[in-house]
Amino acid sequence: MWDLWMRRALALAALAEGRTSPNPLVGAVVLDANGSLVGEGFHARAGEPHAEVGALAQAGDAAQGGTLVVTLEPCCHHGRTPPCTQAVLKAGLARVVVALEDPDPRVAGAGIRELRQAGLDVISGVLNAEAAEQNRAFLHRVRTGRPWGVLKWAMGLDGRTALTNGASQWISGPSARAWVHRLRADSDAVIVGGGTLRADDPLLTSRGQRTPEPLRVVLSRSLDLPAGAQLWDNRVAATLVAHGPEVAHRPIPAGPERLTLPACDPEALLLELARRGCNRVVWECGAELAAAAIRQGCVQEVMAVVAPKLMGGTAARTPLADLGLERMDQALVGTLLPPTPIGEDWLLRLHLSA
Amino acid sequence: MWDLWMRRALALAALAEGRTSPNPLVGAVVLDANGSLVGEGFHARAGEPHAEVGALAQAGDAAQGGTLVVTLEPCCHHGRTPPCTQAVLKAGLARVVVALEDPDPRVAGAGIRELRQAGLDVISGVLNAEAAEQNRAFLHRVRTGRPWGVLKWAMGLDGRTALTNGASQWISGPSARAWVHRLRADSDAVIVGGGTLRADDPLLTSRGQRTPEPLRVVLSRSLDLPAGAQLWDNRVAATLVAHGPEVAHRPIPAGPERLTLPACDPEALLLELARRGCNRVVWECGAELAAAAIRQGCVQEVMAVVAPKLMGGTAARTPLADLGLERMDQALVGTLLPPTPIGEDWLLRLHLSA
Numbered sequence: 260m261w262d263l264w265m266r267r268a269l270a271l272a273a274l275a276e277g278r279t280s281p282n283p284l285v286g287a288v289v290l291d292a293n294g295s296l297v298g299e300g301f302h303a304r305a306g307e308p309h310a311e312v313g314a315l316a317q318a319g320d321a322a323q324g325g326t327l328v329v330t331l332e333p334c335c336h337h338g339r340t341p342p343c344t345q346a347v348l349k350a351g352l353a354r355v356v357v358a359l360e361d362p363d364p365r366v367a368g369a370g371i372r373e374l375r376q377a378g379l380d381v382i383s384g385v386l387n388a389e390a391a392e393q394n395r396a397f398l399h400r401v402r403t404g405r406p407w408g409v410l411k412w413a414m415g416l417d418g419r420t421a422l423t424n425g426a427s428q429w430i431s432g433p434s435a436r437a438w439v440h441r442l443r444a445d446s447d448a449v450i451v452g453g454g455t456l457r458a459d460d461p462l463l464t465s466r467g468q469r470t471p472e473p474l475r476v477v478l479s480r481s482l483d484l485p486a487g488a489q490l491w492d493n494r495v496a497a498t499l500v501a502h503g504p505e506v507a508h509r510p511i512p513a514g515p516e517r518l519t520l521p522a523c524d525p526e527a528l529l530l531e532l533a534r535r536g537c538n539r540v541v542w543e544c545g546a547e548l549a550a551a552a553i554r555q556g557c558v559q560e561v562m563a564v565v566a567p568k569l570m571g572g573t574a575a576r577t578p579l580a581d582l583g584l585e586r587m588d589q590a591l592v593g594t595l596l597p598p599t600p601i602g603e604d605w606l607l608r609l610h611l612s613a
Numbered sequence: 614m615w616d617l618w619m620r621r622a623l624a625l626a627a628l629a630e631g632r633t634s635p636n637p638l639v640g641a642v643v644l645d646a647n648g649s650l651v652g653e654g655f656h657a658r659a660g661e662p663h664a665e666v667g668a669l670a671q672a673g674d675a676a677q678g679g680t681l682v683v684t685l686e687p688c689c690h691h692g693r694t695p696p697c698t699q700a701v702l703k704a705g706l707a708r709v710v711v712a713l714e715d716p717d718p719r720v721a722g723a724g725i726r727e728l729r730q731a732g733l734d735v736i737s738g739v740l741n742a743e744a745a746e747q748n749r750a751f752l753h754r755v756r757t758g759r760p761w762g763v764l765k766w767a768m769g770l771d772g773r774t775a776l777t778n779g780a781s782q783w784i785s786g787p788s789a790r791a792w793v794h795r796l797r798a799d800s801d802a803v804i805v806g807g808g809t810l811r812a813d814d815p816l817l818t819s820r821g822q823r824t825p826e827p828l829r830v831v832l833s834r835s836l837d838l839p840a841g842a843q844l845w846d847n848r849v850a851a852t853l854v855a856h857g858p859e860v861a862h863r864p865i866p867a868g869p870e871r872l873t874l875p876a877c878d879p880e881a882l883l884l885e886l887a888r889r890g891c892n893r894v895v896w897e898c899g900a901e902l903a904a905a906a907i908r909q910g911c912v913q914e915v916m917a918v919v920a921p922k923l924m925g926g927t928a929a930r931t932p933l934a935d936l937g938l939e940r941m942d943q944a945l946v947g948t949l950l951p952p953t954p955i956g957e958d959w960l961l962r963l964h965l966s967a
Binding site: 550590591593595 | 781784922925926934935938940945949958
C-alpha cells in the first residue's frame, strides 16, 4: 500500500539526478495521521538539507502521528548536517517507510534501529529494487570505492563509429546530441583519452545544464597534447589532465589541473575521482581506452546510440578494441534494457553483469 | 469504417507469409447485406484459389447485396486461375473495399474499373500503407525485377560478428536462432558466399517450417568449395551454386544445381532469382558479400540481432566491409523500426530508403 507514495518520493529524488555527489539521491513525502500529503522534499546537493528535513519542515505540526515515506534510510550520524533520525523523532511521527538501507558504514541499518527503539513503526524495503536502481551510482561507489562508469558511443547499425577516413560528424541526429549534454549533466565527470582530444577537440560540457559543469578529464599516456584546445579554457568548466609517472616530467598546457597517477590506467583514475566525490563518470573515449576501462571493471553500463545508417569500412573505427577474448563464453555479458527512441536514433543500454 | 474488416483481411493474408511467391499475399472477408461476417479467405500459394474466391465460396448466397473487403485489387485476367472480377460479379455483391491496387501491368486499376462499370460501389485505398508494407516484397519485385533483399546478422552491442580468432558460436541466444529459422520460412531463398560456407558449413533451412524449404544459394567467386558440405545434400533442400563466367570451366561438387551468371555479383544473381519467382531473399553472408549486395541496391531491409554482449577485437569480424564512403552524408540511411525483444537479444530492423 506504500508503493504509490514511495514512487512519488523516488520521483522527487530524481529531480536532483547527477547533482548530489558524493551523496545519494533521496526523496521524501510526509503524510498526516489521516494519510493526506502534507510535506515533500528532496536532497538537492551535498551540504544542503537532507530530503526528510525539508519534507518535515513543510509538514510542520501536521506530521504528528503521521508517516514519513523516504527512499533511503534516515542517517543517524553527524555529517555536514545533523542526524535525520533526530528530526524524525522530534516531528512526532508514528511511522517511517523506507525503500533502501543506507550502505554508508556509519548508518547501515542503525538509523532504522534507532527509530524502532524509539517506538516508531518502521517498514523497510518498499520498492527496494527501484530505489537501488536509482542510486546505483552511489551504491556502487560506496561498495567498490570507484564511481559508476557509463561508456557512451554513437554508431551506425553496422557498429562503426567513423568512416574509414575518420569522418564521424555526425553519426547521430541533433536529438541524440542534445541527449548527450543531458547525460553529462547527470554525471560528475566526463573522461576522454588523448586521441579523442587530438581528433575532435571536444567541449565535453552539458551546455549549461549543470552547475558546476562536470569535471572534464583527459587520461593521457604520452602527454602529447595540443597547445590549444577547448578543454584548456577553464572558465567554461574545470579540466583535469591525468597521466602516469612515466611522463611526470613533461609539461602540460596552461589551464587544466594536473594529476600524476600511480599508473596511467582507468582504475587508478577512478579511485582518485571517487576520492574527489564522483558517483558517476561518463567515458566518451575511443576504442582503446574504452576497452581498457572495460577490462579493469571501470564500466558498469554501456549507452550505445544507434543511428539509422550503414557506414561500412573494414578499417573504420569501432566502439571497442581488444578485450583479449578467445571463446564466446568469455564475452562480457549483461542485460539490454528496452531501447528508447531519441529522434531517429535508438538508445541501447547494456547493464553489465557484476 | 472499413479499417476493422481490412485489418482482419490483412491478418488472413499474413497466414501465408513467404509461401505465395511469385504471387502477393492476399486476404479477403465477405460481409452480408447487414454487415455480418459470412466468409473469409486467403491466398495460400501460387496455383491455388485467390483469396476472394475462397471467401465468396464460404459466403455462398449470403454474399448477395453484401461487401467484399480484400487487401489487393481483384485480378481481371486469366492466369493460372480465372479472373477474380468474374467471381465477384457473379456473387451479386453491392460493394468492394480494396486496400491496394495490383501493380501487375495486366491489372493496374483495370480490375477496379471493371467492377465500377458493372455498377458496384468500389472503395479503394483503405489501410493502403499497411497493405503496401505487408506486400513490400512482391511490390518491390514487380517494380524492380529483383526480389526484396533482407540482410541478416547477429552481433554484440559493439558491432562484432565474431571474436578475433573467428569464433562466433553463439552470439545470439536460442530464441534468436529459432527466429532465424522462422525468417527463412518466410523467404524464398537464402544466400551465402563461399567464405561463410567454408567457415560455418551451415544448413540454412527453416528446420521444416516451410515446404519446400527456401532455395539455398551459394554465390562463389572462385568455386573453391569443400567437397563435403551440408548444403550439397539436396534431400533436405535444393541448393544452387551461382558463379561468374570466369570459373565456368571449374567443376562443382555433386548435388547442387549450377548456375553461370553473366557476372559474379549480387545484382545478376537477384535478377535470376526474380525470374524463378522469388519475392524475398535473405542474405546471410559475410561482410564482403553483404557490402557488395548493399552497393548494388540488393538490400532493402537489415535485420540485426543485437546480443547483450561486448566482444571487442580490433581485427574481429564486423557486419559490413567497405561501402566506399568518404563523407558522413553519403552513409546509407533508412528508418529504424521500434526494436523487438527475442529472448535476451533485441532485433533492430532498418528499412533502407529507396
